[in-house]
Amino acid sequence: xxxxxxxxxxxxRREVRQWLATNVPARPLQSxxxxxxxxxxxxxxxxxxxxxxxxxxxxxxxxxxxxxLIEWLIFEEEYYRAQAPLRVNQNGIFLLGPTLxxxxxxxxxxxxxxxMASGEEMWAQGWSEPGAGSDLAAIxxxxxxxxxxYVINGQKVWSTRAVFADWVxxxxxxDPASEKHNGLSFIFVPLDAPGVTVRPIPQLNGxxxxxxxxxxxxxxxxxxxxxxxxxxxxxxxxxxGFERGLMLRSPARFQETAxxxxxxxxxxxxxxxxxxxxxxxxxxxxxxxxxxxxxxQTASRLMNGGKIGAESSVNKIFWSELDQQxxxxxxxxxxxxxxxxxxxxxxxxxxxxxxxxxxxxxxPIYAGTNEIQRNIIxxxxxxxxxx
Amino acid sequence: MDFTFTEDQLLFCDNVKKFLHNEVTADxxxxxxxxxxxxxxxxxxxxxxxxxxxxxxxxxxxxLGMNELDFILLAQTCGEVALPEPLVETALVATPLLAxxxxxxxxxxxxxxxxxxxxxxxxxxxxxxHLVSDAHIADYLLLPSGNQIHLVPKEQVxxxxxxxxxxxxxxxxxxxxxxxxxxxxxxAEGVGLLAATLNRGALGVAAQLLGLAEAMVKQTVKYTxxxxxxxxxxxxxxxxxxxxxxxxxxxxxxxxxxxxxxxxVSRRPLHxxxxxxxxxxxxxxxxxxxxxxxxxxxGAMGYTWECDLHIxxxxxxxxxxxxxHSGFHKNRLHQxxxxxxxxxxxxxxFGEQVA
Numbered sequence: 252x253x254x255x256x257x258x259x260x261x262x263x264r265r266e267v268r269q270w271l272a273t274n275v276p277a278r279p280l281q282s283x284x285x286x287x288x289x290x291x292x293x294x295x296x297x298x299x300x301x302x303x304x305x306x307x308x309x310x311x312x313x314x315x316x317x318x319x320l321i322e323w324l325i326f327e328e329e330y331y332r333a334q335a336p337l338r339v340n341q342n343g344i345f346l347l348g349p350t351l352x353x354x355x356x357x358x359x360x361x362x363x364x365x366x367m368a369s370g371e372e373m374w375a376q377g378w379s380e381p382g383a384g385s386d387l388a389a390i391x392x393x394x395x396x397x398x399x400x401y402v403i404n405g406q407k408v409w410s411t412r413a414v415f416a417d418w419v420x421x422x423x424x425x426d427p428a429s430e431k432h433n434g435l436s437f438i439f440v441p442l443d444a445p446g447v448t449v450r451p452i453p454q455l456n457g458x459x460x461x462x463x464x465x466x467x468x469x470x471x472x473x474x475x476x477x478x479x480x481x482x483x484x485x486x487x488x489x490x491x492g493f494e495r496g497l498m499l500r501s502p503a504r505f506q507e508t509a510x511x512x513x514x515x516x517x518x519x520x521x522x523x524x525x526x527x528x529x530x531x532x533x534x535x536x537x538x539x540x541x542x543x544x545x546x547x548q549t550a551s552r553l554m555n556g557g558k559i560g561a562e563s564s565v566n567k568i569f570w571s572e573l574d575q576q577x578x579x580x581x582x583x584x585x586x587x588x589x590x591x592x593x594x595x596x597x598x599x600x601x602x603x604x605x606x607x608x609x610x611x612x613x614x615p616i617y618a619g620t621n622e623i624q625r626n627i628i629x630x631x632x633x634x635x636x637x638x
Numbered sequence: 639m640d641f642t643f644t645e646d647q648l649l650f651c652d653n654v655k656k657f658l659h660n661e662v663t664a665d666x667x668x669x670x671x672x673x674x675x676x677x678x679x680x681x682x683x684x685x686x687x688x689x690x691x692x693x694x695x696x697x698x699x700x701x702l703g704m705n706e707l708d709f710i711l712l713a714q715t716c717g718e719v720a721l722p723e724p725l726v727e728t729a730l731v732a733t734p735l736l737a738x739x740x741x742x743x744x745x746x747x748x749x750x751x752x753x754x755x756x757x758x759x760x761x762x763x764x765x766x767x768h769l770v771s772d773a774h775i776a777d778y779l780l781l782p783s784g785n786q787i788h789l790v791p792k793e794q795v796x797x798x799x800x801x802x803x804x805x806x807x808x809x810x811x812x813x814x815x816x817x818x819x820x821x822x823x824x825x826a827e828g829v830g831l832l833a834a835t836l837n838r839g840a841l842g843v844a845a846q847l848l849g850l851a852e853a854m855v856k857q858t859v860k861y862t863x864x865x866x867x868x869x870x871x872x873x874x875x876x877x878x879x880x881x882x883x884x885x886x887x888x889x890x891x892x893x894x895x896x897x898x899x900x901x902x903v904s905r906r907p908l909h910x911x912x913x914x915x916x917x918x919x920x921x922x923x924x925x926x927x928x929x930x931x932x933x934x935x936x937g938a939m940g941y942t943w944e945c946d947l948h949i950x951x952x953x954x955x956x957x958x959x960x961x962x963h964s965g966f967h968k969n970r971l972h973q974x975x976x977x978x979x980x981x982x983x984x985x986x987x988f989g990e991q992v993a
Binding site for chain 2: 252253254255256257260261264265268321325327328329331332502503506507509510513516517520529530532533536537538540541542543544545547548550551552554555562565568569622624625626628629630632633634635636637638
């Protein structure tokens with residue numbers, strides 16, 4: 252165990268810090284759930300890609316830097332420290348990217364990864380259906396083979412970013428006689444293909460962060476299938492591991508929120524009547540640190556040849572509840588002004604805590620509800636009986 | 639940057655773990671309650687043979703010269719088996735304190751060698767604890783008085799037993815007289831050593847609390863798998879699964895915090911307060927939740943003397959308040975964090991390494 256960064260890691264941190272200081276937009280971008288904000292964020296992805304900072308862990312041939320996980324953590328720490336824009340293509344780069352690296356053919360990697368890395372193509376995720384939420388294996392949308400193509404019919408829902416994205420990665424039933432986890436395949440669909448209809452769904456903040464996607468005899472080439480036919484569930488679960496575990500929610504995000512929460516508390520300390528608030532602030536900070544330490548531990552273990560397992564479920568519960576707790580505490584500090592939107596004349600310094608609070612409500616739901624994660628932990632990590 | 643234990647550390651812990659699980663069982667602990675001291679000399683001598691009492695004793699004093707990171711996983715295992723013997727206090731708290739003074743104090747040097755060799759035992763008092771555990775089997779007591787620490791032979795103290803909820807714990811109030819002859823440190827050095835001792839005590843307790851938490855969850859998983867109601871194992875009910883999953887989340891996230899604390903005590907002892915208090919608070923919460931959810935999942939059985947769960951549960955309740963209760967440690971965290979000069983942020987998890 253050595254908790255000091257190497258001179259190379261320190262030099263890397265300096266390089267990241269310097270690049271971000273020069274390139275992060277001075278003014279915050281608009282929400283990427285608006286048409287204009289989405290384009291601003293797409294431009295930012297292109298800027299990142301030009302500097303080869305789009306996805307530092309990817310190999311150089313795909314626009315990355317071949318960084319290891321510790322360097323990735325350092326990059327993320329600097330990224331959040333610099334208050335750089337959120338990653339509009341997170342479904343692509345954090346979820347599909349690693350899955351493509353593992354299961355894609357060389358031709359698929361060449362086609363999809365580089366354009367993902369360059370910021371040219373933005374991705375949405377299409378897994379849930381009206382009848383397949385927590386019970387994801389109940390998927391009914393079909394992709395039926397017809398020569399060199401699949402013909403897709405059905406409906407996806409809760410597709411984040413799908414309103415403005417270019418592509419969606421889906422799981423479809425390719426064997427119509429199959430049930431549950433069998434007979435599913437992992438398939439990419441361009442969102443401008445004939446027969447695709449995208450219907451926006453406004454989220455809690457009123458913006459269309461979700462969409463429903465309808466597929467009506469949509470044709471895509473067999474080339475768009477990742478892995479073998481029928482391997483969809485297996486591949487999806489490895490993507491879900493990335494989603495719940497390491498990549499999607501890097502600890503820096505929560506540490507920087509905790510830091511802002513401490514600052515907010517210090518500023519308002521004299522007006523606070525609720526004695527439990529200081530304790531909640533300290534707890535938020537400690538938990539954000541604990542999450543960071545845990546991820547450093549996992550990253551170190553993976554770099555020493557270990558594998559990620561059911562701990563991604565443990566992680567998902569921890570960061571999502573931490574995010575809720577931090578934002579609840581911030582609103583408790585803001586007290587009577589907590590309900591105001593930032594542009595309300597009396598809002599003062601409310602900042603974006605309310606927006607963060609609304610988003611934090613989704614954390615325990617997406618990427619598999621926390622109830623499902625608790626079942627996974629009990630059964631797979633602790634060995635409790637399924638039935 | 640590498641936040642893993644070495645192969646050697648893991649292997650060593652694995653071996654000791656097997657040994658401890660063989661030697662220390664619910665039956666052996668119950669049997670110890672019926673003995674006069676509640677402690678086994680025979681078991682202690684086996685610890686000595688394995689070098690466990692000598693792990694943090696410097697080589698020049700007959701020890702193994704290992705560090706806190708080598709010991710921390712073992713301390714967790716001591717909690718896992720609810721070990722009654724004061725191995726953690728001896729190896730992680732007492733011997734490093736004596737070692738800090740052994741260079742210029744022959745009494746400390748000689749005692750250190752004898753502890754390593756299993757010829758003497760020592761108990762440690764601290765202002766934060768009020769009572770001293772295992773004072774009845776100690777040949778010497780390390781006792782605080784203001785900024786001073788005294789090394790007092792057992793003949794010069796009067797002990798009064800203070801029974802508590804955990805039948806394995808042996809706590810005593812100590813009557814003794816301060817004298818120049820027994821003083822081994824004072825002034826700034828005394829303050830520093832008392833502070834370091836507190837951190838070591840809290841670190842050792844935090845490790846045991848995590849071991850206790852994991853052991854309780856394991857017992858509960860087994861019980862809820864074996865126990866059937868409505869024609870199926872009660873553990874197949876989601877309510878009980880979620881009780882245990884919540885324990886696992888608390889415990890899993892307390893572990894890296896504990897290991898950072900062990901690392902910090904070992905490498906940057908003067909900056910260890912925050913890391914240690916964080917570890918103690920997190921481990922205490924994990925153990926208390928495990929106790930609460932375990933007794934609930936055991937139903938009426940969990941409320942009996944017959945069910946082994948209480949051996950672990952009571953230790954958790956007791957140790958959570960030892961070497962600084964949660965109020966003490968939370969207070970330290972508050973003071974550290976609310977200092978306007980506190981260095982916090984995503985890039986400072988391991989302190990400020992880039993200016």
